[in-house]
Amino acid sequence: MFVMHGGAGTITRQNLTPDMEKQYREKLEEALRAGHAILAKGGTSLDAVETSIRILEDSPLFNAGKGAVFTHDGRNELDAAIMDGKTKRAGTVAGVTIVKNPISAARAVMEKSPHVMMSGRGADLFATQVGLEIVDPSYFWTERRWKDLQRELMKENAASSHKGTVGAVALDQAGNLAAGTSTGGTTNKKYGRIGDSPILGAGTYAENESVAVSCTGTGEYFIRWTVAHDIAALYKYRGMSDHPRREGQLRDAVQYARDVSGVGRGGWRAARADL
Amino acid sequence: MFVMHGGAGTITRQNLTPDMEKQYREKLEEALRAGHAILAKGGTSLDAVETSIRILEDSPLFNAGKGAVFTHDGRNELDAAIMDGKTKRAGTVAGVTIVKNPISAARAVMEKSPHVMMSGRGADLFATQVGLEIVDPSYFWTERRWKDLQRELMKENAASSHKGTVGAVALDQAGNLAAGTSTGGTTNKKYGRIGDSPILGAGTYAENESVAVSCTGTGEYFIRWTVAHDIAALYKYRGMSDHPRREGQLRDAVQYARDVSGVGRGGWRAARADL
Numbered sequence: 001m002f003v004m005h006g007g008a009g010t011i012t013r014q015n016l017t018p019d020m021e022k023q024y025r026e027k028l029e030e031a032l033r034a035g036h037a038i039l040a041k042g043g044t045s046l047d048a049v050e051t052s053i054r055i056l057e058d059s060p061l062f063n064a065g066k067g068a069v070f071t072h073d074g075r076n077e078l079d080a081a082i083m084d085g086k087t088k089r090a091g092t093v094a095g096v097t098i099v100k101n102p103i104s105a106a107r108a109v110m111e112k113s114p115h116v117m118m119s120g121r122g123a124d125l126f127a128t129q130v131g132l133e134i135v136d137p138s139y140f141w142t143e144r145r146w147k148d149l150q151r152e153l154m155k156e157n158a159a160s161s162h163k164g165t166v167g168a169v170a171l172d173q174a175g176n177l178a179a180g181t182s183t184g185g186t187t188n189k190k191y192g193r194i195g196d197s198p199i200l201g202a203g204t205y206a207e208n209e210s211v212a213v214s215c216t217g218t219g220e221y222f223i224r225w226t227v228a229h230d231i232a233a234l235y236k237y238r239g240m241s242d243h244p245r246r247e248g249q250l251r252d253a254v255q256y257a258r259d260v261s262g263v264g265r266g267g268w269r270a271a272r273a274d275l
Numbered sequence: 276m277f278v279m280h281g282g283a284g285t286i287t288r289q290n291l292t293p294d295m296e297k298q299y300r301e302k303l304e305e306a307l308r309a310g311h312a313i314l315a316k317g318g319t320s321l322d323a324v325e326t327s328i329r330i331l332e333d334s335p336l337f338n339a340g341k342g343a344v345f346t347h348d349g350r351n352e353l354d355a356a357i358m359d360g361k362t363k364r365a366g367t368v369a370g371v372t373i374v375k376n377p378i379s380a381a382r383a384v385m386e387k388s389p390h391v392m393m394s395g396r397g398a399d400l401f402a403t404q405v406g407l408e409i410v411d412p413s414y415f416w417t418e419r420r421w422k423d424l425q426r427e428l429m430k431e432n433a434a435s436s437h438k439g440t441v442g443a444v445a446l447d448q449a450g451n452l453a454a455g456t457s458t459g460g461t462t463n464k465k466y467g468r469i470g471d472s473p474i475l476g477a478g479t480y481a482e483n484e485s486v487a488v489s490c491t492g493t494g495e496y497f498i499r500w501t502v503a504h505d506i507a508a509l510y511k512y513r514g515m516s517d518h519p520r521r522e523g524q525l526r527d528a529v530q531y532a533r534d535v536s537g538v539g540r541g542g543w544r545a546a547r548a549d550l
Contacts, residue, residue, distance in 0.1 A: 090498070090499050094394060095394060095395065114495070115465075115466065115468045115495060117468065117474070117498065118466045119369060119395065119467035120395045120467045121467060122466035122468065123466055123467050125466060126465075126466040189390075190390075190397065190401075191390065191400060192397025192398050193393055193397065194394050199475070200474075200499065200501065201504055202475070220389070220390060220391045224358075224363045224475065225363065226475060226507075229504050229508070230504070232501075233504070233505065233508030234508075237508060237509060237512035237513045
């Protein structure tokens with residue numbers, strides 16, 4: 001079972017041409033197929049999540065990797081997280097600037113360090129030392145995102161936009177869940193702002209006993225409500241059979257969510273907050 | 276109702292002289308009294324939490340503020356979080372280096388920005404702009420912590436120590452909960468490591484419907500198990516009356532905890548993992 005989100009639907013309603021929509025759909029489908037293929041061959045949910053997210057990170061379409069939005073200072077600071085539901089091992093990076101694929105940096109933190117979360121220059125250094133692909137910060141410059149920033153900077157009230165975060169959740173043949181999320185954060189973000197994506201329990205969470213969840217929306221609300229773990233907790237402590245109450249609670253938990261993707265034991269599958 | 280932790284008990288068993296133990300107890304008591312006094316006069320739980328933690332941050336005894344431990348690179352990078360259980364508003368900072376009182380920086384993020392979490396130089400800049408007390412990084416240099424780092428650096432296997440994180444949880448006369456945590460992280464931490472303290476739901480959480488929690492211990496486990504929010508979720512979804520199960524679950528949730536302080540509705544009060 002495999003679910004992805006890329007925020008494309010939300011963008012559609014605002015400013016997407018039919019041609020761009022087609023590009024989004026094709027790239028998402030390519031990533032979905034790659035993830036599915038890994039699971040179909042008996043591969044792990046972790047590999048499916050990482051591989052599919054890398055494909056979206058390499059595309060300029062999504063607000064993750066190559067297509068990341070700009071900060072207030074005109075930089076690209078990327079966040080990502082990955083979590084293994086079987087062991088609850090996890091890795092996250094916040095504010096990396098030279099790592100081509102932040103989702104793989106997150107996986108390296110999980111597999112090659114005693115820490116769970118790394119940030120800023122330290123995270124860049126770690127990614128370099130473990131041999132991940134490093135790029136010049138200019139790699140992340142795209143005209144479209146630059147114009148987004150200029151538009152935001154012109155506004156009196158710099159309400160930041162947050163579209164295009166990507167995420168994937170997977171359940172593999174061995175019954176193991178995994179979740180991953182990757183984002184450039186919000187256009188015009190300031191002061192080293194960290195959003196929900198690299199916060200386990202907020203934007204990303206996976207545990208075999210309950211669910212795998214990846215969120216995108218207004219990150220600050222996801223952090224304050226600990227949305228991803230709240231969904232997991234509802235599964236664990238209320239039980240999946242307790243359907244009406246669960247549904248009500250989930251709706252409550254994601255009241256500020258723009259997009260939540262999740263898979264759980266017993267066939268639960270949700271995307272785009274249709275919980 | 277007011278509970279604090281300062282990690283002193285754990286230190287005692289290892290290397291604390293009777294004179295130092297007395298100093299710890301006196302400083303903790305001073306902070307406790309300050310928090311209590313605010314609550315007794317009808318002040319808010321938020322003020323009690325911030326005020327008491329500032330007192331410990333200003334002391335060289337605790338691993339927070341003045342007494343923060345050193346990173347691998349010989350710097351002091353401080354983390355803090357504060358959360359208001361009534362509104363679920365919250366603020367956290369990670370890796371600040373020039374803010375005298377990180378707990379107040381966290382409160383400023385909550386009250387004076389649209390973000391919840393700020394990191395590194397951006398967080399330092401924000402604290403400066405909102406007028407908090409700024410110090411030279413050398414303010415955080417203490418001989419004792421410097422020697423701690425040298426000892427860690429000599430070890431082959433740099434297992435980092437993590438003692439002295441401070442935290443407070445409060446329930447005020449209006450029935451509002453608040454939680455706060457402040458720390459220098461772990462001695463010899465690398466790569467911009469972020470621990471559980473500034474991660475809402477991991478080391479710090481407060482919501483009026485359930486509990487206020489502040490943790491200290493091996494941060495990576497608190498993040499992966501989303502410990503603070505797990506305790507809140509047990510309250511919300513299992514109910515406080517469901518005592519034996521709740522106790523079992525809480526013990527499970529804090530299996531890696533060294534110290535958890537919490538207060539909850541209905542008189543629940545815990546410190547030092549005696550859940």
